[in-house]
Amino acid sequence: MELTIEKLTKRYGDKDAVKSVSLNLTPGVWGLIGANGAGKTTLMRMLTGILSPTSGRILYDGAEISVLGERYWDRLGYLPQTFGFYPEFTVTDYLEYISALKGLTRHQAKRRICMLLELLALDDVRKKHIRKLSGGTQRRIGVAQALLNDPDILILDEPTSGLDPGERARFRNLLSEMAQNKIVFISTHIVSDVESVATQNAIMKNGKLIGIPKQAGCCRLCSASG
Incomplete structure (x- = not known):
């Protein structure tokens, strides 16, 4: 490759x-x-x-x-310097939304999201609104979305x-x-x-x-x- x-x-x-x-x-x-x-x-x-x-x-x-x-x-997986999200999105909402855009099935999305939340120490904030989280935590969420399709x-x-x-x-x-x-x-x-x-x-x-x-x-x- x-x-x-x-x-x-x-x-x-x-x-x-x-x-x-x-x-x-x-x-x-x-x-x-x-x-x-x-x-x-x-x-x-x-x-x-x-x-x-x-x-x-x-x-x-x-x-x-x-x-x-x-x-x-x-x-391809990509993390830009800044990434956008709807204000009402929770962490899980956002990752499910990005999974759908990337063409993952619900089963694939659930499995990948669970794995990435644990890998990136985000499991305890999965139900929290992204806008309320620290900049560092938001950055880890950005890394998670880049990895959803196992690029x-x-x-x-x-x-x-x-x-x-x-x-x-x-x-x-x-x-x-x-x-x-x-x-x-x-x-x-x-x-x-x-x-x-x-x-x-x-x-x-x-x-x-x-x-x-x-x-x-x-x-x-x-x-x-x-």
Whole structure:
């Protein structure tokens, strides 16, 4: 399983938000580190199909995602920086709603929701309204919705925003467990969120990849160009 990014560029007017980024991602945790405004979110929104690139290609196992369409999106989980929900939704209501949008049967949804509530320490808030919960808890709910369809590719945009140190540690452990059979691509401006669990990290600035820190293990990013 591979997600290949070839010279991906996104241009707005005369400004390149993402400039000729190339990466080759295989199962494991891949960190994308950069300050706000570096282009991380734009890159991730292109990987999900929300944005169309100005130039370049995104391939899933050798096929362009624009051609694969739903066959790609069915294998994708995405946590944006902010996610919306109706004010009256409880945690369970929200996850059942997202499960229906993702095409899960009621039986599949019930099984996945129960498993994820336990995995992400959300079982005690399952009947509470999301709007009344802390930012960190809401973030964990966002991670849960991204995992509902048991995706092969998990794209997480600043997933630890609002989490306390203990929650960050638990999240890193969860990433390590998930990465055994998934491509997990996580953006962050906090190096410690990914440095101990990432297969490889890349640094992004002004829309370009500017550095690939040396790391044990796979080094596929070492040939990336920006």
